Amino acid sequence: MNRFIAFLRKEFFHIFRDPRTLVILFGIPIAQLLLFGYVLTNEVRNVKIGIVDNSKDYLSIKLSERILSSGYFLLAATPATESEYEGLFRSSKVKEIIVFEPDFARNLIKEGKAGIQVIADASEPNAAQLIVNYTTAIANDFVRDEFVKEQKLPGIAIKVRMLFNENMRDAYNFIPGLIAVILMLISAMMTAITITREKESGTMEILLASPLKPIQIILGKVVPYMILSIVNALVVLILGYFVFEVPIVGSLSLLLAEILLFIFLALSLGILISTFVNNQVTALALSGFVLMLPSILLSGFIFPVKNMPIALQIIANLMPPRWFIEINRTVMLKGGGLAEIWPHTLILIGMSLLFIVISIRKFKIRLQ
C-alpha cells in the first residue's frame, strides 16, 4: 500500500509541475464550457421573425412593437396563411413566427388570459430555445407593465411549437455533451499520454524492473486522473447550473454514478491506447483523432444520431460517448431514472470491461 501511495504522490508531482498538463486538465474544460456556452448559443440579436396578427387590436400591436424594438428581433415577414410558414422556415427567411389569436386584447382584459403561438426553427435547438425564451420574457414583461395597477395580473398563454424537431426538450444539450467530451479528453487522452511518457523516458524500464506489479503501475497512473476527472465533471456541472442555468432534473446521485462509470470507461480506453503505442506523439494523435473527433461529431453532441445515415449510425453506436450523452440528457434534463437508461448503462459497463480485459492482457511485464 505504501508503494502505491508513493506512486500516487509521484504522479501528482508530475501533474502539478507540468504547466502543459495543468492547462489541458483545467484550462481546456473551462474554455470549452465558456465557448460552447456563450459563443454557440448566446447570439440572439437581430433574429428574423415573422408576425401574424389575427387580432390587430391596440395590445397586439403594442406587444409586436415592443418585441421588434427590443433589438433582438427583426420583422422579416408577415405571412397571410399558415401554409407559408414552412417555406419561410425552410428558406431561413425567419427563425421564429409569432401568431396572435383573434381578439387578443379582449381576451386578455375580459378573461385575464390570451394566447400567442410561437413557432421556432428547432433545427438549431439551442438557438430556438433561446429565441423562444426571449420572446416569452418580453411578453411577460409587457403584461406586467401594461396591467401594473391590476390586482390580479392577466396572463399570456404561450404555446410553443418547435418546428423540425418537435419534441426538443434539451435546449441545454451542450452541457451533457460537454461532460462527455471533457472526460474523454482528460481521462482517456491524459492516461494514454502519461503512460507512454514513462515508456518514452525510459523510466518504464526501471518501473518494470522493480517489484511493482503491473496493476499497481496502472492504478498509480490512473487514479490521479480519475480524481481530477471527477473534479472536472463537478466543475462543469456546477458552472452549468449557476452560469448557464442548466437544470439537473433527475437524481443527482444517479448522474454522478453514471459519470463515474464513464470516467472508468475513458480511463480503460486510455490504458488500452497506451498498450499499443510507445511514444507520446502517437498517443496524442490516436487519442485526438480516434477519440475526440468521434466523441464530438458522432456522439449526438452536436448532430443528432437519428439524423445520420445508417452507416454512421452504426459507427456512432460503437462510440461510448453516444450512450453517455443520452444518459446525461435523460437524467439531467428529462428527469429520467434507471428505468430509462439501464440499457445504456449496461452498454457502458460492457465496453469498460472489454477495454480493461484487453489492456491487462496486453500490458507487458517486459520490454517487448
Next chain:
Amino acid sequence: MIEVNEIHKHYGDVIALEKVSLSVNKGELFGLIGPDGAGKTSLMRILMSLLLPEGGAASMSGYDVVKDYKQVRLITGYMPGRFSLYPDLTVEENLKFFATVFGTTIQQNYHLIKDIYQQIEPFKDRRAGKLSGGMKQKLALSCALIHKPEILILDEPTTGVDAVSRKEFWEMLKRLKEMGITILVSTPYMDEASKCDRIALIQKGQLMSVETPQAMIKSFPEDLWAVRTRKIYDTSKYLELLPALISVNSFGQVLHLVTKKGVHTSKSIGQFLSQKGELDYSIEPSTATIEDLFILLMNHHKQN
C-alpha cells in the same frame, strides 16, 4: 551468483547474442567490455528479466530470469543506459520514491549510499533534470542501491560522464564491491577494464574472451611495439608494408604495431623504416592494453 548459459537472442535478422555463456562470482566486479551494438544491453536486459531470451538459460542468485522474474527484480539493482529517473522530481523525491517502491526507506539503507549520496545531498531539493551528468549518475546509482540489492547491473554508467566523475564512479563501485555486492557493469571504454576483477570482451553478440584484466594482457600472443613519430600517417602507411605485420593502429600520438611473435626486434623494424626514408622516430617494445587485445581478437574473429 550470475550464471549465463548459452543465451541466444536476435532482433529480426540481427543477432544480438549468440550462445553467450559466462558466470560471475559472488562479490565480483565484472566488466562487460565492447563497442556499441555488441549486445551488452541485451544481455543485461535479459538478466533483469526485461527481455526474454530465445534460447539458453540464465539465473541470478539461483533465480531463473524467466520463471522467477519477480524474485530477480527484488534482489537486483538496475541502472539502464539512459538516464531513467524523473526529471521533474527533486533528487530527494526520486530517491524516496524508489526506496518506497522497493519497500524500504532512505534511513534504513542510508549506510549503503552514504558515500555517494553525500556528494549530491546539498542539491537534494533540485530537480533531477537540472543535475549535471556526473551527479545524475550518482543519483541513479543511489536509487539502484537503495533497496540493498545483492546484485547490481549497470549499463554503461560512465558513458557521457566527464573524466573526473568517471574516476569517482569506479571508486564507488570498488567500495560497493567491498560491501559484498556483486556488480556487472558494461562500458565501451577499454581503459576502464583494468578496474574490474574480471572482464568479458564482447563483439557482435559473441564473447571473445573472459579473464582477469592482467591475465588478458599477459595472454597477448604477439609482439607489440610502441612507435613514436612526427608523421603518424606516413609512418603507419610504411609500416603496413612490414613483413609479418598483424596490425598497426594509432593510440593518440603513438602507433601500436603488432607483429608475429618472435619475428622482429626494435632494430629490424628500425631498419625497415630507415629504408623507407623515415628517420625521425623511436621504437620500443610495449605491453599490450585491453584495447590492443580487443582489436587483435576482433580481427581474428573477422578472418574466421
